[in-house]
Amino acid sequence: xxxxxxxxxxxxxxxxxxxxxxxxxxxxxxxxxxxxxxxxxxxxxxxxxxxxxxxxxxxxxxxxxxxxxxxxxxxxxxxxxxxxxxxxxxxxxxxxxxxxxxxxxxxxxxxxxxxxxxxxxxxxxxxxxxxxxxxxxxxxxxxxxxxxxxxxxxxxxxxxxxxxxxxxxxxxxx
Amino acid sequence: xxxxxxxxxxxxxxxxxxxxxxxxxxxxxxxxxxxxxxxxxxxxxxxxxxxxxxxxxxxxxxxxxxxxxxxxxxxxxxxxxxxxxxxxxxxxxxxxxxxxxxxxxxxxxxxxxxxxxxxxxxxxxxxxxxxxxxxxxxxxxxxxxxxxxxxxxxxxxxxxxxxxxxxxxxxxxxxxxxxxxxxxxxxxxxxxxxxxxxxxxxxxxxxxxxxxxxxxxxxxxxxxxxxxxxxxxxxxxxxxxxxxxxxxxxxxxxxxxxxxxx
Numbered sequence: 001x002x003x004x005x006x007x008x009x010x011x012x013x014x015x016x017x018x019x020x021x022x023x024x025x026x027x028x029x030x031x032x033x034x035x036x037x038x039x040x041x042x043x044x045x046x047x048x049x050x051x052x053x054x055x056x057x058x059x060x061x062x063x064x065x066x067x068x069x070x071x072x073x074x075x076x077x078x079x080x081x082x083x084x085x086x087x088x089x090x091x092x093x094x095x096x097x098x099x100x101x102x103x104x105x106x107x108x109x110x111x112x113x114x115x116x117x118x119x120x121x122x123x124x125x126x127x128x129x130x131x132x133x134x135x136x137x138x139x140x141x142x143x144x145x146x147x148x149x150x151x152x153x154x155x156x157x158x159x160x161x162x163x164x165x166x167x168x169x170x171x172x173x174x
Numbered sequence: 175x176x177x178x179x180x181x182x183x184x185x186x187x188x189x190x191x192x193x194x195x196x197x198x199x200x201x202x203x204x205x206x207x208x209x210x211x212x213x214x215x216x217x218x219x220x221x222x223x224x225x226x227x228x229x230x231x232x233x234x235x236x237x238x239x240x241x242x243x244x245x246x247x248x249x250x251x252x253x254x255x256x257x258x259x260x261x262x263x264x265x266x267x268x269x270x271x272x273x274x275x276x277x278x279x280x281x282x283x284x285x286x287x288x289x290x291x292x293x294x295x296x297x298x299x300x301x302x303x304x305x306x307x308x309x310x311x312x313x314x315x316x317x318x319x320x321x322x323x324x325x326x327x328x329x330x331x332x333x334x335x336x337x338x339x340x341x342x343x344x345x346x347x348x349x350x351x352x353x354x355x356x357x358x359x360x361x362x363x364x365x366x367x368x369x370x371x372x373x374x375x376x377x378x379x380x381x382x383x384x385x386x387x388x389x390x391x392x393x394x395x396x397x398x399x400x401x402x403x404x405x406x407x408x409x410x411x412x413x414x415x416x417x418x419x420x421x422x423x424x425x426x427x428x429x430x431x432x433x434x435x436x
Contacts, residue, residue: 052388059392084394105362105394106355121355 062158065149069094069170077110077128085144085158086110088128093169096146096156097130103137117141130164140164217244226427241316242432245309250419252302257412259295267347269404271397274349299341306337318433326425329418336415343407346400354395357403361389 060082072078072089079086084099084107099107106121117126125134130141145160146168154168189195266285267277281288310330313319319327346357364386365373372384381387391398426432 052391053383054391057392059394059396062393104359106358121359 064156065151066154066156068153069148077112079110083156083158085156087146087154087156090128090167093167094146094154095129095167096144096154097141098144098158100142101137102132102139102141103135108141217247226423242312243308245305245312249302249305249309252298252305253415253419255298256295256302259291259298260408260412262291263295264408269347269400271349271400274347274400278348278350299344303337303341306334310334316433322429323425323433326422326429329422329425333415333418333422336411336418340407340411340415343403343411346395346403347407349400357399358395361386361395361399364389 062083064083066080066083066087069089072087072094074089074091077086077088079099086097086099088095088097101108101119101121101124103119103122103124106119108117108119108124108126111118115128117128117130118124119126119135119137123135124132124137126132126137126141130143132138132140143162143164143166145157145162147155147157148168148170149155263281266280266288268274278292281292285291313327313330342357342360345360346353365371365381365384367385368374369376369378370385371377372379372381372386377384379385389399389402390396391402
C-alpha cells in the first residue's frame with residue numbers, strides 16, 4: 001500500500017497499479033475463473049456418474065446358506081431360484097454353478113431327461129459339469145465358492161468365482 | 175350459369191387477394207415458387223408458417239415429396255404421435271414389477287380403446303425406426319451428407335442411436351418374459367463395450383459399476399431396472415431427441431433447405 005499514495009496531498013497517479021507486479025491481472029483472473037469452472041464441472045460429472053451405482057443393493061445377498069448336504073440326493077441338480085445358482089451333488093462332492101449363461105446372461109434350464117443344461121435364448125448347451133458343448137456360449141458355466149459352515153450347512157459365496165474343477169468333498173456318511 | 179360461375183370466381187379471387195390468404199400461401203401458388211402439386215404447396219405453406227424456409231434454397235429442394243419422399247418429416251410425425259400416445263399410456267402404467275404386466279393387460283380388457291392406443295404406440299415405434307433408417311438411406315444415396323451438411327449427418331446418426339435406444343428401453347416396460355430376457359441379453363452386450371464395459375477391451379470399470387450395472391441398477395434385471403428404463407424411455411431419451419431434432423432442423427435451414435439434386 002505504501003507504494004500507492006492516495007492521500008489528498010499526493011494525487012493518484014494513473015498507471016500506478018501496473019507497476020505493482022503482484023497485482024492480479026485480468027488474464028490471470030480469467031484463467032483462474034475458467035479453470036475453476038472446469039474443475040467444478042468435472043467434479044460434478046463424477047458425482048453424477050457415481051450417483052448411478054448405489055452403495056447397497058436390496059437384492060438377495062450373494063453370500064448365503066443353503067441347507068445341509070444330506071438334503072441333496074446323489075446326482076441331483078437343484079436350482080435355488082432367488083439366488084440364481086444350481087447346487088449339484090455328485091459322488092466326488094458338491095459344486096455350485098451360477099445359473100447364468102456365459103453367452104449373454106440368460107438362465108439355462110436343467111433337462112433331467114437329457115442330463116444337460118439348455119439355454120432358451122440362443123440355444124446354448126452345457127454338460128452337467130458346466131462344460132459348453134453346443135451353441136454360442138464361449139466358456140463353461142462359472143463355479144462359485146461353496147464350503148461347509150460351522151453349523152454344518154452349505155455356505156455359498158457367489159462373489160468368489162472358483163476354478164472349473166473345484167469340488168467340495170463331504171464325508172461319506174451322508 | 176355463367177353468372178354464378180363468374181361470381182364464384184370473383185369470390186375466390188377476392189379471397190386470394192386478402193392478406194390472410196397471402197400470409198399463409200404467399201407466393202407459393204404464384205410466381206417463382208409455384209409448385210408442382212397441391213401437397214407440395216401445402217407442405218411449403220406449413221414450412222412458411224413455421225418459419226422453416228431459409229432465405230435461399232435450391233430449385234430441387236422445393237419438390238419435397240418427389241425428391242426426399244418426406245421420410246424425415248414422417249419420422250417427426252411418428253415421434254409426435256409416439257409422444258401423444260405415450261402420454262396416454264402413462265395414465266395407466268406403473269413402473270412397478272408387481273403392477274406393470276397387469277397394467278399392460280388392462281389396456282386390453284379394462285381401458286376403453288386401450289388396445290387402439292397401445293398398438294398405435296407399438297406400431298408407430300416400429301414405423302419410426304423403419305422410417306429413420308430409410309431417411310438415412312435416402313440421405314446417403316442422394317449424397318445429401320456432403321458439405322455443408324456433414325455435421326447434420328453426425329447429428330442424424332445420434333438421432334438414429336437415440337431412436338434405437340428409445341425402442342430398446344420401451345421393450346422392457348410390458349415386463350413379460352420376452353421383455354425380461356431381451357433386456358437381460360441387451361444389457362449383457364453392454365459388458366463388451368470398450369472402456370465402459372467390464373469385459374470389453376480397455377475396460378476401466380469393474381463388473382459391479384460398468385455400463386451394464388448402471389443400466390440394470392443391480393446384479394440382475396429387477397425393480398431398479400424397470401424404473402431406470404421407464405425414466406429413460408419417458409423422459410431422458412425423448413428430451414434428448416427433441417433437443418437434437420431442433421438442432422437438426424436448424425442446420426437444414428442454415429444449409430439452404432432440403433438438398434437439391436447434385
